Amino acid sequence: MSKKVLVLGETREGALRNVSFEAIAAAKKISGGGEVVAVLLGEAVSEFGNELVAYGADRVITVEHPHLKSYTSDGYGQAFMAVVDQEQPEAIVFGHTAVGKDLSPKIASKLQTGLISDVTDIEGEGDDAVFIRPIYSGKAFEKVKLKEDGVVFITVRPNNIASLEREERSGDVSSLSVDITNLRTIIKNVVRKSAEGVDLSEAKVIIAGGRGVKSKDGFEPLQELADLLGGAVGASRGACDADYCDYSLQIGQTGKVVTPDLYIAAGISGAIQHMAGMSNSKVIVAINKDPEANIFKVADYGIVGDLFDVIPLLTEEFKKVM
Amino acid sequence: MNIYVLVKRTFDTEEKLVVSGGQIQEDGAEFIINPYDEYAIEEAITVRDAHGGEVTVVTIGDEEAEKQLRTALAMGADKAVLINTEDDVEEMDQFTAAYILAEYLKDKEADLILAGNVAIDGGSGQVGPRVADLLDINYVTTITSLEIEGETVKIVRDIEGDAEELETSLPLLVTAQQGLNEPRYPSLPGIMKAKKKPLEELELDDLDIEEDDVEAKTETIEVYLPPKKQAGRILEGEIPSQVSELVSLLRSEAKVI
Numbered sequence: 001m002s003k004k005v006l007v008l009g010e011t012r013e014g015a016l017r018n019v020s021f022e023a024i025a026a027a028k029k030i031s032g033g034g035e036v037v038a039v040l041l042g043e044a045v046s047e048f049g050n051e052l053v054a055y056g057a058d059r060v061i062t063v064e065h066p067h068l069k070s071y072t073s074d075g076y077g078q079a080f081m082a083v084v085d086q087e088q089p090e091a092i093v094f095g096h097t098a099v100g101k102d103l104s105p106k107i108a109s110k111l112q113t114g115l116i117s118d119v120t121d122i123e124g125e126g127d128d129a130v131f132i133r134p135i136y137s138g139k140a141f142e143k144v145k146l147k148e149d150g151v152v153f154i155t156v157r158p159n160n161i162a163s164l165e166r167e168e169r170s171g172d173v174s175s176l177s178v179d180i181t182n183l184r185t186i187i188k189n190v191v192r193k194s195a196e197g198v199d200l201s202e203a204k205v206i207i208a209g210g211r212g213v214k215s216k217d218g219f220e221p222l223q224e225l226a227d228l229l230g231g232a233v234g235a236s237r238g239a240c241d242a243d244y245c246d247y248s249l250q251i252g253q254t255g256k257v258v259t260p261d262l263y264i265a266a267g268i269s270g271a272i273q274h275m276a277g278m279s280n281s282k283v284i285v286a287i288n289k290d291p292e293a294n295i296f297k298v299a300d301y302g303i304v305g306d307l308f309d310v311i312p313l314l315t316e317e318f319k320k321v322m
Numbered sequence: 323m324n325i326y327v328l329v330k331r332t333f334d335t336e337e338k339l340v341v342s343g344g345q346i347q348e349d350g351a352e353f354i355i356n357p358y359d360e361y362a363i364e365e366a367i368t369v370r371d372a373h374g375g376e377v378t379v380v381t382i383g384d385e386e387a388e389k390q391l392r393t394a395l396a397m398g399a400d401k402a403v404l405i406n407t408e409d410d411v412e413e414m415d416q417f418t419a420a421y422i423l424a425e426y427l428k429d430k431e432a433d434l435i436l437a438g439n440v441a442i443d444g445g446s447g448q449v450g451p452r453v454a455d456l457l458d459i460n461y462v463t464t465i466t467s468l469e470i471e472g473e474t475v476k477i478v479r480d481i482e483g484d485a486e487e488l489e490t491s492l493p494l495l496v497t498a499q500q501g502l503n504e505p506r507y508p509s510l511p512g513i514m515k516a517k518k519k520p521l522e523e524l525e526l527d528d529l530d531i532e533e534d535d536v537e538a539k540t541e542t543i544e545v546y547l548p549p550k551k552q553a554g555r556i557l558e559g560e561i562p563s564q565v566s567e568l569v570s571l572l573r574s575e576a577k578v579i
């Protein structure tokens with residue numbers, strides 16, 4: 001049976017997030033030839049509708065309201081449920097983002113359905129779709145499916161499911177007006193700590209530093225290499241706790257979960273909580289003074305040495321060939 | 323203040339994990355309180371000490387989970403409740419857990435419910451918000467700071483590295499993120515006292531729950547270890563020659579640059 005699938009589109013710094021395009025690709029698989037309807041919630045979001053169509057949405061529904069300027073589970077919950085009531089979807093896909101993680105359990109609860117979160121791969125299509133997700137801090141994987149009929153609901157981990165080719169297509173972008181009332185949370189302020197530019201969770205190349213970086217200045221050679229490769233700088237909790245960098249750079253169970261094409265870990269020992277956030281990376285390079293460091297167990301390539309020797313040389317070497 | 327903490331006994335993922343017959347082997351494994359729940363317990367105790375009231379820790383599980391409940395009592399919680407599902411529930415998912423917890427909590431008039439933002443075993447992060455929805459109370463996830471001033475609750479939460487400052491009110495459910503506090507270790511007197519603190523054991527019958535009501539919505543078909551990576555290549559030789567070898571490997575073999 002083909003399914004109608006709703007996808008929540010998300011924006012960041014005035015642009016759609018890649019994970020929304022990836023969610024559309026996941027929705028296509030689940031739909032088994034059915035319709036993919038993207039949903040945009042916010043104060044003024046309709047301008048992004050056509051871009052979601054270009055990435056594969058058949059239709060877009062926007063809900064615009066001053067109360068949707070900042071995310072709250074009450075505001076977004078009411079708006080999204082209004083779309084659900086109108087569309088009666090058979091499946092829903094969110095990104096496994098701050099918003100997706102916070103909102104999806106509420107919607108799943110209201111629909112009394114199962115929610116399969118943090119999906120990294122989908123096997124099969126339509127009714128036969130089975131979802132793969134990491135468990136036990138990324139040490140194992142499970143294959144999960146919905147038991148009975150009901151709304152199939154998943155959240156997808158950024159950078160794991162390939163988005164579809166962008167194509168000029170046309171699709172209806174319509175708006176739904178929803179009364180949004182009784183918000184129990186008032187957002188006072190958001191202290192932006194994350195660097196502008198490359199979003200860590202979507203970066204293709206990440207140069208991450210740990211306690212071995214030894215100081216704030218120690219991150220500079222890492223930043224230089226990241227800039228050269230068009231990537232982003234990340235960090236272990238050890239480096240954040242030591243105040244060498246901001247917590248917004250933290251990668252791992254508590255921080256960002258990343259899946260870049262290339263992850264270079266410099267001066268990071270490889271604690272399980274760190275690996276939970278990066279072990280799915282396509283290629284991992286470890287640079288560490290200690291040949292016994294745990295990080296070498298997940299590394300594709302390793303250099304045993306001082307990162308302050310290795311990283312600047314790497315930058316020089318890449319400059320020669322790029 | 324009437325405070326509840328939702329706690330899960332989890333496999334310690336720092337330990338070696340063995341999978342056989344499509345399942346995680348639990349024999350001989352080390353079990354702990356889910357680390358993010360420890361932050362929730364610590365915060366509950368701090369709030370009680372500042373505002374008065376009582377902290378009750380609640381878990382779903384079997385008799386083995388008593389150990390983790392006693393640890394929470396030794397940290398300073400006042401009461402513990404074990405909802406023992408051993409005989410009634412074969413497969414549990416987040417729907418099941420949230421339903422049972424909400425049925426238990428619905429007549430408790432909790433002012434504040436705390437939970438971890440995620441459990442390190444299943445990693446879904448759903449149970450807290452689901453419970454709040456079933457109880458029809460507000461929730462705030464991944465919090466790093468909590469202040470209660472009269473009717474107002476001031477919270478800072480972590481949103482992908484940014485800090486969101488917000489205000490809300492009780493009754494409320496929050497889920498704890500690392501950074502909220504430093505959980506205390508149980509003291510020796512704490513451990514002694516914990517032995518005498520009340521630990522109530524309930525079954526689904528006691529909560530008027532039918533087995534059918536809590537049937538899992540999702541099904542795990544298989545659990546497996548990631549395909550064994552080829553042993554990584556530790557490069558050799560002088561550092562400059564290792565570096566140029568690495569660059570050419572990344573370009574020609576791994577093809578990521």
Ligand SMILES: Cc1cc2nc3c(=O)[nH]c(=O)nc-3n(C[C@H](O)[C@H](O)[C@H](O)COP(=O)(O)OP(=O)(O)OC[C@H]3O[C@@H](n4cnc5c(N)ncnc54)[C@H](O)[C@@H]3O)c2cc1C
Pocket residue numbers: 209210211212213235236237238239250251252253254255256266267268269270271272273274277287288289290293305306307308357358500
């Ligand atoms: C509940 C919980 C959640 C956590 N969440 C996270 C998380 O999300 N992310 C995270 O990262 N951690 C997390 N942690 C912390 C984690 O357990 C580790 O403590 C942390 O990852 C260690 O950081 P590190 O590798 O930088 O430091 P260390 O373990 O101290 O390692 C430093 C490494 O640098 C190497 N080194 C030193 N100098 C040099 C040099 N000049 N050149 C090359 N190598 C050098 C050393 O050999 C060593 O291997 C969490 C812990 C808990 C309990």
